Structure formats: structure tokens, C-alpha cells
Amino acid sequence: SAVISQKPSRDICQRGTSLTIQCQVDSQVTMMFWYRQQPGQSLTLIATANQGSEATYESGFVIDKFPISRPNLTFSTLTVSNMSPEDSSIYLCSVPGGGGAGAYNEQFFGPGTRLTVL
Amino acid sequence: AQSVAQPEDQVNVAEGNPLTVKCTYSVSGNPYLFWYVQYPNRGLQFLLKYITGDNLVKGSYGFEAEFNKSQTSFHLKKPSALVSDSALYFCAVRDILFRNTPLVFGKGTRLSVIA
Numbered sequence: 001s002a003v004i005s006q007k008p009s010r011d012i013c014q015r016g017t018s019l020t021i022q023c024q025v026d027s028q029v030t031m032m033f034w035y036r037q038q039p040g041q042s043l044t045l046i047a048t049a050n051q052g053s054e055a056t057y058e059s060g061f062v063i064d065k066f067p068i069s070r071p072n073l074t075f076s077t078l079t080v081s082n083m084s085p086e087d088s089s090i091y092l093c094s095v096p097g098g099g100g101a102g103a104y105n106e107q108f109f110g111p112g113t114r115l116t117v118l
Numbered sequence: 119a120q121s122v123a124q125p126e127d128q129v130n131v132a133e134g135n136p137l138t139v140k141c142t143y144s145v146s147g148n149p150y151l152f153w154y155v156q157y158p159n160r161g162l163q164f165l166l167k168y169i170t171g172d173n174l175v176k177g178s179y180g181f182e183a184e185f186n187k188s189q190t191s192f193h194l195k196k197p198s199a200l201v202s203d204s205a206l207y208f209c210a211v212r213d214i215l216f217r218n219t220p221l222v223f224g225k226g227t228r229l230s231v232i233a
Contacts, residue, residue, distance in 0.1 A: 112161050
């Protein structure tokens with residue numbers, strides 16, 4: 001299984017500012033996923049980040065608000081820009097297991113970044 | 119399209135009793151099914167998955183799940199619940215037709231085991 005770390009683990013931010021979340025994986029992976037989880041709720045996919053290409057965003061999420069970088073096969077960042085209280089959530093990065101995203105592979109998750117916007 | 123339904127927001131069970139957390143799915147092809155658990159202030163932990171073969175799948179912490187194709191269900195079970203099993207449980211699916219895509223998750227079921 002992949003070991004995933006995220007920084008910061010939590011933060012409290014002011015409205016209108018930006019926060020960059022880092023995700024580090026202990027092995028090389030082609031695909032990384034970023035999710036948002038509002039308190040007590042399910043996971044909502046924000047985007048898929050492949051190394052060497054632009055991230056693919058889900059409906060309702062745009063690059064200007066959630067820019068993603070993927071500089072190499074073990075690292076990615078998600079920035080939450082111009083934050084509002086509605087952005088208060090847990091942000092999770094995730095990678096496929098088994099060296100790929102074949103249909104049968106589970107995903108592994110980082111511990112999450114708990115963001116509170118005041 | 120792929121989707122997962124977890125019909126119960128909350129399941130309460132007494133310690134020592136069997137527990138079931140329900141999950142149904144919808145896919146166009148064949149489903150690959152997964153269960154995850156999330157403890158408070160923690161990330162998601164993988165419990166088990168169904169790929170093919172035996173319909174009863176065993177996973178971590180004594181959990182098992184039964185795949186039922188005719189009912190399009192994949193319910194999570196444990197013969198004897200522990201207080202420490204109290205957590206948020208997520209069912210997820212990936213259709214074999216959509217390889218190289220992220221898992222699709224249900225809305226989650228909160229399990230509360232009462233001593």
C-alpha cells in the first residue's frame with residue numbers, strides 16, 4: 001500500500017486568502033486525485049492530476065479556484081484560492097494502489113487537511 | 119454511469135451484536151466494489167474489495183461483505199460489533215468499463231456501537 005502524507009494537517013484562514021496543500025507519496029504514481037469532504041459528508045472529487053499534463057476538473061470545480069500542480073510522480077499541490085467560509089472542508093489526496101488505476105485497484109488516502117475559513 | 123447508494127445515514131447496534139451496513143450499486147458493466155472506514159479526524163482506510171470469485175469477501179478488523187449480483191448489493195457485515203467499530207463507513211464502486219478513473223463513493227453511513 002502507498003503511504004501518503006499531507007501538509008498542513010489543519011489550518012484556520014481568513015476570507016479572501018489562499019492556502020496551498022501539499023501531498024507526498026512514498027512511491028511513484030501516474031494518477032493522483034483530490035477530494036473534498038465537508039463535515040460528516042461524502043467525498044466529492046475535485047480533480048484528477050496526472051504528471052506531465054493539466055489536471056482534469058470535475059463539474060463545479062475550476063482551475064482558477066483550485067489550481068493544481070503535479071511536478072513529479074510523487075508530489076502534488078492543491079491551492080484553495082480566494083477562500084470563503086463555504087470552502088471549509090477536509091481536503092484529501094488519493095492515489096490508486098497496485099501501481100495503476102486498473103478497475104480492480106483500491107485507492108489509498110492521505111490523512112487529510114482540515115481547513116476552516118473565517 | 120456508475121453510482122452507489124447507502125440508504126442509511128446512521129446505524130446503531132449494541133456491542134456484541136451482528137452489524138450490517140447496506141450498499142447498493144449501479145453500473146453498466148461489471149462492478150468492482152470497495153468498503154472504506156473513516157475514524158474521527160483520520161483519512162479513509164481501505165477495508166476490503168470484491169473483484170471476482172467468492173461472493174463473500176473477508177477484510178480487515180473482522181469485517182466481511184457479501185456481493186449479490188441479482189440485488190446489486192454489497193453489504194458490509196461483522197458477526198460481533200465492537201465499540202471501537204464506531205466510525206463512518208463508505209461504499210465505493212468502479213465499473214470495469216471505466217478503468218483508470220477514480221472510485222465513486224456513496225454518501226456514507228455512520229455506525230454507532232453502544233456498549
